[in-house]
Every structure is written in C-alpha cells, then in structure tokens.
Amino acid sequence: MMMKTPQTKTYEMLWDCAYCNTAKLLGKTHRFCPNCGAQQEANKRYYPADDEKVAVEDHRYIGADKTCAACQTANAADAAFCMQCGAALSDAIQVKSLRAELQSARKPFKQSKQNQSDKLETPPVVKKSRQFLFLWLGLAAVVLLAVVVLAVFWTKVQTLVVTGHHWSRAVLVEDYAPRHESAWCEQLPQQAYALSRKQETRSYQQIADGEVCQTQRLDQGDGTYVEKELCQPKYRREPVYADKCYYQIDRWAYARTITAKGDDLQPYWPKVQLQCANQPRIGCEREQERTAEYTVILQNQQQQAYDCPVAQEKWQSLANNSTWTAEIGKLLNDIRCDSLQPLD
Numbered sequence: 001m002m003m004k005t006p007q008t009k010t011y012e013m014l015w016d017c018a019y020c021n022t023a024k025l026l027g028k029t030h031r032f033c034p035n036c037g038a039q040q041e042a043n044k045r046y047y048p049a050d051d052e053k054v055a056v057e058d059h060r061y062i063g064a065d066k067t068c069a070a071c072q073t074a075n076a077a078d079a080a081f082c083m084q085c086g087a088a089l090s091d092a093i094q095v096k097s098l099r100a101e102l103q104s105a106r107k108p109f110k111q112s113k114q115n116q117s118d119k120l121e122t123p124p125v126v127k128k129s130r131q132f133l134f135l136w137l138g139l140a141a142v143v144l145l146a147v148v149v150l151a152v153f154w155t156k157v158q159t160l161v162v163t164g165h166h167w168s169r170a171v172l173v174e175d176y177a178p179r180h181e182s183a184w185c186e187q188l189p190q191q192a193y194a195l196s197r198k199q200e201t202r203s204y205q206q207i208a209d210g211e212v213c214q215t216q217r218l219d220q221g222d223g224t225y226v227e228k229e230l231c232q233p234k235y236r237r238e239p240v241y242a243d244k245c246y247y248q249i250d251r252w253a254y255a256r257t258i259t260a261k262g263d264d265l266q267p268y269w270p271k272v273q274l275q276c277a278n279q280p281r282i283g284c285e286r287e288q289e290r291t292a293e294y295t296v297i298l299q300n301q302q303q304q305a306y307d308c309p310v311a312q313e314k315w316q317s318l319a320n321n322s323t324w325t326a327e328i329g330k331l332l333n334d335i336r337c338d339s340l341q342p343l344d
C-alpha cells in the first residue's frame with residue numbers, strides 16, 4: 001500500500017528527573033540529570049510534543065540500551081561494563097521501548113492545540129453518559145431476549161374441539177397489454193416501442209486522488225526515536241453515466257383474481273372465463289396461478305377460538321366435534337398448528 005520509501009529522521013526521546021523535577025531532559029544526550037546528577041530512568045522516556053523535538057544528527061543506531069543489573073543505569077548496547085558502577089553487562093536486560101505511535105496527519109499545529117484543550121473539558125461527562133447508555137441498551141436486549149424465548153418455548157398442551165371449517169380457492173389471471181419499462185439502452189428488448197432516453201448514473205468508479213500521510217514515531221530504546229512518514233493512496237468516487245431507455249412493450253402481467261370460498265368441507269374451483277384465452281394479443285387473458293387455503297376453527301374448554309391453516313388432506317380429516325390436542329403459547333395465547341394431534 002505504501003507509495004514511496006518513507007523519509008526517516010531521528011530525534012531525542014525525553015525524560016523527567018524524579019529527584020529534582022527537572023523536566024524534558026534529552027534521552028540520548030543526558031544519561032544523567034545535568035542538574036542533580038541522578039541517573040536516567042530509561043523506562044520512563046516519552047515522545048516530545050511537536051514543538052519540543054530535538055534532532056539527532058548523524059545518528060548511528062547500534063541497538064536498544066541495556067539496564068545494569070547492579071545499579072539500574074541504562075547503558076549503550078555496545079558497552080561491556082556499566083559506565084556508572086563498572087559492573088559487567090553480560091546479563092543486563094534490554095530497556096523497554098515505547099509502543100509505536102501514529103500522529104494524526106498534517107494538521108496545522110494551532111488547530112491540534114485547540115483540540116487538546118477541547119478534549120480536556122468535555123470527554124469525562126460524555127464518556128460516563130455513554131457508558132450508562134450501553135448498560136441500559138444491554139439490559140434492554142437481555143430482557144427482550146428473555147421475552148422472546150418465553151413467548152416461543154413457554155407452552156401448555158390443551159384439548160380442543162373442532163367447531164368449523166373454512167376454505168378459499170383463487171385463480172390468478174394475467175392479461176396481455178402494453179407495459180412501461182426501462183433498461184440500459186444496450187440491453188433494449190427488440191419489441192420495445194415509444195422510446196425515450198436519458199443519461200443516468202450506472203455505477204461508480206474509484207479515481208486516484210493524491211495520498212493521506214501520517215507520521216509514525218518509533219522508540220529505538222537508546223534514547224532516540226525515528227519519525228517515519230506513512231502515506232497511503234486516497235481515492236474519490238465518481239459516477240459513470242450511461243443511456244437509460246424508457247419504453248413500452250406488450251407483455252403478460254397479473255390482471256385479476258377469481259375466488260371461491262365456503263365454510264363447509266366441499267371446496268371447489270371458481271369458474272374461469274377468459275378473454276380470447278392464451279393468445280398474445282392486446283386484451284387477451286390466460287391463467288397465471290392457482291392458490292388454495294384451508295382453515296380449521298377449534299375451541300378450548302373456556303370457549304376460546306383458534307384458527308389453524310392446514311394442508312387440505314389434514315383439513316378433511318378434522319371432522320366437526322372431533323377432539324384434538326395442541327400446544328398453546330402461555331404468553332401470547334397463540335396456537336402452534338404443527339402440534340395439532342388427535343386425542344389418543
């Protein structure tokens with residue numbers, strides 16, 4: 001993803017003297033506090049602010065510092081003996097480096113300073129109310145889940161008596177007529193007429209548009225850090241236009257429904273009369289689809305009624321006044337029609 005080899009530059013890390021409180025001492029230059037002579041605590045080095053950076057000229061990196069096991073002084077990686085107490089550094093431990101840090105890209109310094117003061121004033125309040133919001137949302141989700149689980153699984157088996165039946169059958173009819181349609185002009189159907197075209201957005205294209213850069217700071221562990229410029233290409237979205245065709249075309253499409261229904265056990269199909277049946281001429285009709293629904297009406301001992309849509313075969317077998325059992329949801333008093341079974 002990187003566009004060019006990053007430019008690197010080396011700067012001093014900073015540290016504060018814990019004994020005399022002298023702040024912003026240089027990580028590489030000041031191995032000891034120039035004010036009181038205390039040794040540098042290598043593990044408390046930090047990255048400087050942008051306007052406090054001190055460059056290191058001609059820096060040769062030999063590795064992270066080692067901490068003397070005897071006196072805790074940080075020594076250069078290539079030292080064999082501690083510069084403070086003279087102990088051998090053979091089992092000295094490497095200084096802990098700071099995590100690499102990304103600075104937000106290319107902001108004028110003034111603006112970033114203003115952001116900092118904004119941050120100091122507002123965030124604690126915002127954070128707290130957000131935490132509460134998440135807590136409440138989480139709680140609401142748990143309650144909702146519990147209700148859903150109860151509604152689905154908390155059931156009782158009840159005895160039901162068949163008190164009635166209902167059926168409805170329908171024939172869907174389509175007719176041949178002019179329809180308004182549209183398509184990309186290169187995919188225009190041959191039978192289209194009454195044509196008009198318009199330019200419209202067909203898709204979007206990613207177009208290279210410069211790059212976004214960020215500065216990365218990398219603690220080298222020897223009192224210095226390097227700054228790297230990390231750049232990634234940036235894109236912008238641009239519409240791609242094409243000709244859209246609006247036209248009329250003669251086609252079959254849904255026109256009307258003919259239904260028959262009843263409350264007995266003798267369903268029949270409605271009489272279907274079609275205009276010049278099945279001919280592809282304007283105004284002619286043909287059958288599109290047939291559908292049917294069969295419902296049984298049941299009652300429990302408390303005279304509560306339930307409807308169950310069932311397959312025709314099962315529907316025929318549910319004789320009036322016959323007794324059945326079914327699971328009924330305790331929370332919503334809804335019948336589970338799949339569980340409908342003859343008693344014994």
Ligand SMILES: [Zn+2]
Nearest residue numbers: 017020033036
């Ligand atoms: Zn000091």
Ligand SMILES: [Zn+2]
Nearest residue numbers: 068071082085
């Ligand atoms: Zn030492």
